[in-house]
Amino acid sequence: MDYPTTLVEAVSQKVHGHNLEGFLSGQGPKHAPLMLIGEAPGATEIKTSIPFSGRSGKKLDSWLAEAGLERKEIYITSAVRSRPFTIKKQLNKRTRIIETKYPNRTPTKNEVVSFAPLLDYEIKTIQPKILVPMGNVGLQRLLGHSYRISAYHGKLLHLPILTYAKEKNQLVASSDLYTLFPIYHPAAVFYNQKLEAIIQHDWLLLAKIIKKNRQNN
Numbered sequence: 001m002d003y004p005t006t007l008v009e010a011v012s013q014k015v016h017g018h019n020l021e022g023f024l025s026g027q028g029p030k031h032a033p034l035m036l037i038g039e040a041p042g043a044t045e046i047k048t049s050i051p052f053s054g055r056s057g058k059k060l061d062s063w064l065a066e067a068g069l070e071r072k073e074i075y076i077t078s079a080v081r082s083r084p085f086t087i088k089k090q091l092n093k094r095t096r097i098i099e100t101k102y103p104n105r106t107p108t109k110n111e112v113v114s115f116a117p118l119l120d121y122e123i124k125t126i127q128p129k130i131l132v133p134m135g136n137v138g139l140q141r142l143l144g145h146s147y148r149i150s151a152y153h154g155k156l157l158h159l160p161i162l163t164y165a166k167e168k169n170q171l172v173a174s175s176d177l178y179t180l181f182p183i184y185h186p187a188a189v190f191y192n193q194k195l196e197a198i199i200q201h202d203w204l205l206l207a208k209i210i211k212k213n214r215q216n217n
């Protein structure tokens with residue numbers, strides 16, 4: 001995605017001084033029927049410049065393949081376009097040297113709002129038939145903090161979404177309705193193996209919905 005320079009510059013200014021690394025654009029065909037919205041790129045994605053190219057991406061690819069979906073028909077982005085990190089000093093037990101590490105962290109609410117104009121632009125440009133927020137960060141970016149992925153995954157929703165209002169400097173509900181199908185973030189299985197079957201089931205269900213949509217159009 002080529003974002004307007006003015007939008008990217010405004011975002012950079014807002015997050016200046018935050019612990020954020022690099023910038024990864026959303027990727028996929030124009031007018032892709034599906035838009036996947038993750039949380040933020042990780043270290044692998046910043047290195048490769050390919051969304052979901054790390055450990056989570058391998059899980060995602062396996063569910064897409066099982067559901068008969070191909071990356072080339074999907075637009076992939078996330079709520080935040082840089083890698084949020086923390087700074088940790090830790091003792092290397094072998095060398096006894098204190099090392100500095102920069103692990104990933106969840107983006108803050110402020111960072112999600114700061115990057116919001118870029119996701120708004122992507123949605124407006126691609127006009128996907130179905131928005132697929134993966135995990136709580138993507139879901140709450142679109143629908144607000146009263147929504148939890150555990151309650152809404154695998155459900156087809158028709159709702160207004162939150163978009164950035166410059167004059168209020170906050171997210172406000174759109175007047176248009178959008179179709180959404182929330183799914184757990186692929187990394188959720190690394191913390192809870194039992195989610196594997198649930199996520200797999202949701203991807204199969206989504207593939208069925210897309211096929212049905214295609215037959216009707």
Ligand code: URA
Nearest residue numbers: 038039040041051052
């Ligand atoms: N998590 C995300 O949300 N996006 C990526 O690209 C990788 C991990």
